[in-house]
Amino acid sequence: MHARDYIEMDAxxxxxAVASGAADPAAVARVAVALAAAAxxxxxxxxxxxxxxxxxxxxxxxxxxxxVAVKDFNGPVDGLICTNGxxxxxxxxxxxxxxxxxxxxxxxxxxxxxTMAPEFSMQAHSHNAVFGEALNPWDTAATPxxxxxxxxxxxxxRVVPLAQASDxxxxxxxxxxxxxxxxxxxxxxxxxxxxxxxxSGLGLASNMxxxxxxxxxxxxxxxxxxxxxxxxxxxxxxxGGYGAPEAGALPGGLRIAVSTAGSLGHPxxxxxxxxxxxxxxxxxxxxxxxxxxxxxxxxxxVLAALADVxxxxxxxxxxxxxxxxxxxxxxxxxxxxxxxxxxxxxxxATGLIDALDVLNAYxxxxxTAAQDFDILxxxxxxxxxxxCETMQAAAMPDDMTALLDGTFAPFFQHTIAGNVTGQPAxxxxxxxxxxxxPIGVQLxxxxxxxxxxxxxxxGLEQAAPWAGHMPPMVAEMI
Numbered sequence: 001m002h003a004r005d006y007i008e009m010d011a012x013x014x015x016x017a018v019a020s021g022a023a024d025p026a027a028v029a030r031v032a033v034a035l036a037a038a039a040x041x042x043x044x045x046x047x048x049x050x051x052x053x054x055x056x057x058x059x060x061x062x063x064x065x066x067x068v069a070v071k072d073f074n075g076p077v078d079g080l081i082c083t084n085g086x087x088x089x090x091x092x093x094x095x096x097x098x099x100x101x102x103x104x105x106x107x108x109x110x111x112x113x114x115t116m117a118p119e120f121s122m123q124a125h126s127h128n129a130v131f132g133e134a135l136n137p138w139d140t141a142a143t144p145x146x147x148x149x150x151x152x153x154x155x156x157x158r159v160v161p162l163a164q165a166s167d168x169x170x171x172x173x174x175x176x177x178x179x180x181x182x183x184x185x186x187x188x189x190x191x192x193x194x195x196x197x198x199x200s201g202l203g204l205a206s207n208m209x210x211x212x213x214x215x216x217x218x219x220x221x222x223x224x225x226x227x228x229x230x231x232x233x234x235x236x237x238x239x240g241g242y243g244a245p246e247a248g249a250l251p252g253g254l255r256i257a258v259s260t261a262g263s264l265g266h267p268x269x270x271x272x273x274x275x276x277x278x279x280x281x282x283x284x285x286x287x288x289x290x291x292x293x294x295x296x297x298x299x300x301x302v303l304a305a306l307a308d309v310x311x312x313x314x315x316x317x318x319x320x321x322x323x324x325x326x327x328x329x330x331x332x333x334x335x336x337x338x339x340x341x342x343x344x345x346x347x348x349a350t351g352l353i354d355a356l357d358v359l360n361a362y363x364x365x366x367x368t369a370a371q372d373f374d375i376l377x378x379x380x381x382x383x384x385x386x387x388c389e390t391m392q393a394a395a396m397p398d399d400m401t402a403l404l405d406g407t408f409a410p411f412f413q414h415t416i417a418g419n420v421t422g423q424p425a426x427x428x429x430x431x432x433x434x435x436x437x438p439i440g441v442q443l444x445x446x447x448x449x450x451x452x453x454x455x456x457x458x459g460l461e462q463a464a465p466w467a468g469h470m471p472p473m474v475a476e477m478i
Contacts, residue, residue, distance in 0.1 A: 003478040006031045007158035007470070010213040011066045011220075014161060015108075018065035025055050025065030025110070032067035032112045032160055038477040039157040040113075043135040045126075045150040047072040048081040048114040055110065062219060062243075064108030068209070069154045069163040072114045073121045073147070074200075076101030076164060076207075080111065085119040085128035087332045088322050099192040099228045100207050104164065107223045115150030115163060118395075119337045120314060121171060124411035125391035126150050129334055133388055136179060137471040138437050142385040145175030145411075148210065152179035155210045156438075158474050162220060168205035168310060169408060170380075170415025173427040175210070177440025178385035180429040180469060182211050182457070184221065185415075187447050188422030189234040191224045199232060202309050202356070204419045213467060214457040217426075218242040221450060235448030242454055250455035254288045256280065257373035262382060263298035264413040269383045275431025275439045276379055282430075282463045283377070283456070293372040296365045298417045303404055305358035306420060307343075311400075312352050315344025335396055336403060343400045363421045367447075375452065379414050380427040380440035386411075414442060424450045428457055429466045438469075 001023050009017070017023035030052045040046045046069075058064065075082030075094035078101065083089045097105070104111075116126045116134040126134035126149030134150050136142040137157040144153040148165030152175030155163050165172045167185045176183025191207045193200035200206070209220035222241040227234060238244065258280050260273050284290055318324040318341055326345045330338050347355075370376070394410070397403040408416075418425035423444050431439030445452045461467075 001027045001031055003031050003035060007474055007478065009161065011063055011161035011211065011216045012213070014066050015063050023065070025058070026052065028065055029053055029055065029067055029110050029112060035159045035477060036113050039137070039154065039159045042140065042473060043137055043153055043157065044132055045116050045134045045144070045153045046113045047083055047116055047131055050112050053110055058110065059106050059108045061107035063223065066109050066162060067112045067160045068104060068109040069113045069115045069151060069160045070101070070111055071117055071148055071151050071164050071166060073117045073166060074098065077105065077111055081114050083130050085117050085121070085130060086337065087129055090130055098196070099194045099226070100164070100224055103224050103226045109162070112160060113154070115154055117147045117150060119334045121147035121166065121168070122314070122336050122340055123147060123395050124174065124407060125388065125395065127392065127395065135388065136385050137473055138180065139385065139435070141387050142437065143178065143388050143391045145178040145385065147171040148175045151210050152176055152181055152183070155179070155181045155212060156471060158470060161216060162209045162211050164207065165210045166205060166207045167419065168201045169306065169419055170412040172208055172210065173415050173425060173440065173442060174381050174411060176427040177380035178438065180438030180466070182214065182217050182426070182428060184208050184217055184426040184450065184453065185418055185424060186221065186225065186450060187235050187424045189232055190450070192226065192228050192231050194228050194231060201313060203422065204306060204309060214454060214461045215243070217457065218454050238451055242450065250459060252287045254375055254452070255291045255373040256283050256288050256375045256377055257291055257293050257295060258377045259295055260379060261297060262413050263417065264300065264303065264409040266382050266410045266413055268379055269433070271384065271431065271433040272379045272382060272439055275441050276377060279430050279441045279460065280377060282460055286459050286463065291373050295376050296362070296369045298413065301358055302362045302420060303408060303416060305355040306416060307400070307404055307408065308347055308352060308355035309359070311340040311344035312347050314340050336407065339397060339400055339403055359420050366417060366421050370446065374445070375456065376444040378442045378444070380442040381411060381414060384433040384437040384439050418444055421447070423447050424453055426453045426457060428460060429469070430460060430464055
C-alpha cells in the first residue's frame with residue numbers, strides 16, 4: 001500500500017481492504033509507522049513510536065489490520081510506555097491491559113504509537129516536562145488541545161484513522177474541534193473503566209476513539225462499549241450495535257435547542273458562532289425543528305465541584321502509586337499537577353460528598369430543562385485552536401482558583417456539562433475560521449442516546465462533507 005492511498009482511507013475502508021485481501025496488513029502497518037515518524041518530526045505528538053509489528057498473533061476482528069494509537073495516560077495496552085506525561089513515571093510501562101485495551105486488541109487493531117498528553121491529562125494543551133509541546137497539524141504555532149491532543153493530531157495528520165482518547169472535562173471533544181476530527185464522549189457507564197477502577201473520575205470521565213468519519217465512530221463505539229464481568233450498570237445499546245445499518249435510522253422532527261452562550265462567561269468567537277448557526281440551518285433543512293428553549297448553563301460552583309472530585313482521585317492515585325503525601329517532595333510534579341495534588345489531599349471525606357451533591361443537583365436541573373428538547377447544539381470550544389504560547393501562559397497558575405478560572409473555564413466551558421450530567425456529546429468538524437483552522441460544533445443528547453448523535457452526524461456528514469479536508473502538511477509527508 002502507498003501512503004497516497006492510505007491517507008484517503010478511514011478505518012472501515014482499511015479493514016475492508018485487509019479482509020478482502022486487497023491490502024496486506026503488514027504493508028499497512030509499515031505505512032502508518034513511516035507516517036508516524038514523519039509527523040512526529042514536525043509535531044512532536046508521540047511519547048513512543050513502535051516498529052512495524054509482528055502480526056502473526058493479531059486477532060481477527062472487525063478492525064483487523066487497522067493502525068491505531070493509544071494515549072499516554074492510564075496505560076490501556078500492556079507493554080507500551082505509560083508516563084502519564086510525568087517525570088514520576090518516565091520509565092513506566094503497562095504491566096496489564098485495561099478492559100479498553102483488551103477491546104482494542106480483540107478487534108484486531110494494530111497499535112503503532114503512544115500519543116502525547118499533558119501531565120496526568122490535566123491541561124487544555126498537550127505539553128509535559130518529559131516530551132515537550134505537541135503541535136497542531138493545521139498550524140504548528142497552535143496547540144492540538146488537551147488532554148488528548150496527541151491523539152487528535154495523529155488522526156488529523158492521517159497517521160492513524162483511530163486514536164484512543166479520554167475525557168473528564170472535554171479532553172476528547174476540544175482536541176477534536178481544534179484538529180478537525182470527530183470526537184464522541186460516550187454516556188456515563190457506556191465504556192468500561194475496569195478492571196482497576198469502578199468508574200473513572202467517579203463517573204465523570206470516559207474513553208473513546210477519535211476518528212474522521214461517522215461510520216468509524218459507530219464501529220469504534222461498538223468496539224469499546226463491551227461489558228466485562230463486574231462492571232457497573234450501563235445504558236442499553238441498539239440491537240446489533242451502533243454500526244448496524246438499522247442503527248443509522250434517524251427519526252424526523254427532532255427538537256434542537258441552540259446555545260452559543262459561554263457557560264462561564266468567556267466570549268465566543270464570531271467564526272464559532274457562524275459555524276453553530278450554519279449547523280442549525282443544516283439541521284433545519286434536514287427536517288428537524290429549532291426550538292426556543294435554553295439549557296441550564298454550567299456555573300462556577302459546579303466547575304469547582306468537578307475539580308474537587310477530579311483532584312481527589314488525582315491525589316489518591318499518586319498516593320497509592322508513588323507514596324506521595326502533602327509532606328513529600330513534590331518537585332517532580334509540574335505546577336498544575338502539584339496544585340491539583342495539594343488540593344486533593346486537603347479535601348475531607350465530607351468535602352468530597354459535598355462536591356458530589358453539587359454535581360447531582362446540577363445533573364437533575366439540567367435533565368429537567370432538557371425535557372423540552374432532544375438535542376442541544378453548542379460550540380465545542382469558544383475559539384479555534386489558540387497558540388502554544390497562550391496555552392503555556394494559562395498552564396502556570398498560582399493556585400487552584402487561578403487553575404479553574406484561567407485554564408479550565410476558558411477552554412472547557414462548553415464541554416464540562418456533559419461530564420457532569422453523563423450525557424453523550426460529540427464534536428463534529430463543521431466550521432473553519434478565517435485562517436482555515438478547524439472549528440468544532442457540539443451536539444449533546446440524552447443519557448444513553450448515542451444513536452441519535454451518530455445518526456445526526458451521518459446526516460451532517462452528507463450535507464457538509466469533511467472527509468476531504470486535511471492539513472496541507474499531510475501532502476508534504478508523503
